[in-house]
Amino acid sequence: MAKDRREPKQPGGGRSGEKSPDGKPGIGTRSVRAGEDSPNPYHSITQPIVQAATYTFRNSAELLDFKEGRIERDEYGRYGNPTVRAVERKLAALDEGEDALLFSSGMSAVTTTLLAFLAPGAHMILTEECYRRTRQFCTTLLSRYGVETSLVAPGDVQRVAALIRPETRLILTESPTNPYLHVIDLDALTGLARERGVKIMIDSTFATPYNQRPLTFGVDLVIHSGTKYLAGHNDVMAGAVVGGASLVSALRDLQGILGCVLDAHAAYLFLRGLKTFELRMARHNENGAAVARFLESHRKVRKVYYPGLEGHPSYKVAREQMSGHGGVVSFEIDGDFEASNAFIDRLRIPRIAPSLGGVESLVENVALMSYYELGPEGWREMGIADSLVRYSAGIEDADDIIADLKQSLDQV
Ligand SMILES: Cc1ncc(COP(=O)(O)O)c(C=O)c1O
Numbered sequence: 032m033a034k035d036r037r038e039p040k041q042p043g044g045g046r047s048g049e050k051s052p053d054g055k056p057g058i059g060t061r062s063v064r065a066g067e068d069s070p071n072p073y074h075s076i077t078q079p080i081v082q083a084a085t086y087t088f089r090n091s092a093e094l095l096d097f098k099e100g101r102i103e104r105d106e107y108g109r110y111g112n113p114t115v116r117a118v119e120r121k122l123a124a125l126d127e128g129e130d131a132l133l134f135s136s137g138m139s140a141v142t143t144t145l146l147a148f149l150a151p152g153a154h155m156i157l158t159e160e161c162y163r164r165t166r167q168f169c170t171t172l173l174s175r176y177g178v179e180t181s182l183v184a185p186g187d188v189q190r191v192a193a194l195i196r197p198e199t200r201l202i203l204t205e206s207p208t209n210p211y212l213h214v215i216d217l218d219a220l221t222g223l224a225r226e227r228g229v230k231i232m233i234d235s236t237f238a239t240p241y242n243q244r245p246l247t248f249g250v251d252l253v254i255h256s257g258t259k260y261l262a263g264h265n266d267v268m269a270g271a272v273v274g275g276a277s278l279v280s281a282l283r284d285l286q287g288i289l290g291c292v293l294d295a296h297a298a299y300l301f302l303r304g305l306k307t308f309e310l311r312m313a314r315h316n317e318n319g320a321a322v323a324r325f326l327e328s329h330r331k332v333r334k335v336y337y338p339g340l341e342g343h344p345s346y347k348v349a350r351e352q353m354s355g356h357g358g359v360v361s362f363e364i365d366g367d368f369e370a371s372n373a374f375i376d377r378l379r380i381p382r383i384a385p386s387l388g389g390v391e392s393l394v395e396n397v398a399l400m401s402y403y404e405l406g407p408e409g410w411r412e413m414g415i416a417d418s419l420v421r422y423s424a425g426i427e428d429a430d431d432i433i434a435d436l437k438q439s440l441d442q443v
Pocket residue numbers: 136137138139141162205209234236237255256257258259268269270386
């Protein structure tokens with residue numbers, strides 16, 4: 032059963048300082064305070080950066096106590112770090128998981144998770160609309176090791192049901208998806224996964240725990256690219272997995288072998304970024320919605336993809352299970368590949384760069400940025416219009432962002 036689901040309209044279980052209906056501190060309070068050591072060494076208000084590759088034992092008796100589980104402490108940098116652990120505890124509190132594990136990037140979170148739960152002969156189901164490197168890992172690398180991946184259209188629960196077979200071990204989907212922002216009906220998918228004994232993992236990078244908390248729907252693991260909204264400042268690469276303690280522990284063991292750990296300095300920046308998570312997300316949501324509404328009303332825009340707009344296929348599901356829709360808006364302008372690039376070049380506020388979720392607005396022509404090597408034929412096959420623009424609204428003033436979009440669209 033899904034546990035203590037929050038009201039969808041209430042971000043992350045209550046605004047800063049308020050208690051959520053279930054008595055937990057609000058998401059603003061958790062962003063600032065959860066997970067950190069208290070008191071910190073030297074009475075520092077900030078969590079110290081523990082810059083250590085290894086940790087010393089006073090004598091062999093202490094080492095023996097550690098090996099036999101009588102004391103808990105750090106041993107070696109690949110197996111844990113106090114600064115990293117503080118971020119992990121904060122993320123577990125935000126996403127309402129028992130435990131969390133940080134990684135050196137979102138991709139290492141994805142790949143380690145899949146490697147941990149799949150073996151030769153296994154089968155997995157992946158939503159075809161997803162971050163292309165995740166799809167590439169499954170269809171080109173895992174397949175070399177005897178793992179088969181079936182791709183499904185986002186939200187096609189009936190097709191997922193039809194694809195599940197005895198070897199199916201897990202279902203992985205983003206929600207919202209990239210770049211068309213489909214929102215997956217988590218009740219329907221978790222119900223199916225439970226009934227058929229398959230693990231379900233949600234890449235919640237585009238939603239964050241501010242807008243959606245999949246674990247409260249009964250999902251097994253939540254994956255994040257922390258590089259995006261969570262760290263939030265376009266200055267850190269990081270990934271995270273949040274979920275039940277035993278699954279996270281299995282991942283921790285594999286991470287100790289694969290070695291894709293986050294450095295303590297990056298962990299500190301992540302922690303620092305999370306302090307303003309609630310404030311930033313409120314602004315990203317406002318700006319994303321304002322941009323989507325403006326674009327919808329402009330005659331030089333053919334189509335807008337934003338789950339907060341009534342015309343989006345996921346509008347109803349998003350209303351029920353999300354408290355906001357984030358800062359990313361995808362849209363097709365009334366023109367071709369060149370016109371779309373010229374439109375982007377005229378914009379003055381967003382920077383042209385891959386990624387999303389940082390304080391600075393970013394913009395890209397999706398075909399050019401992410402699928403260029405496939406060429407026009409490949410873009411058509413992938414369902415990517417050559418005029419498709421992905422705009423990640425940062426936290427600048429909405430009026431400025433919209434005036435900038437307007438001046439460029441008016442010239443299309
Ligand atoms: C939805 C999603 N998941 C995972 C990743 C990979 O994250 P990272 O770039 O931090 O490795 C990305 C990157 O864009 C993403 O958009």
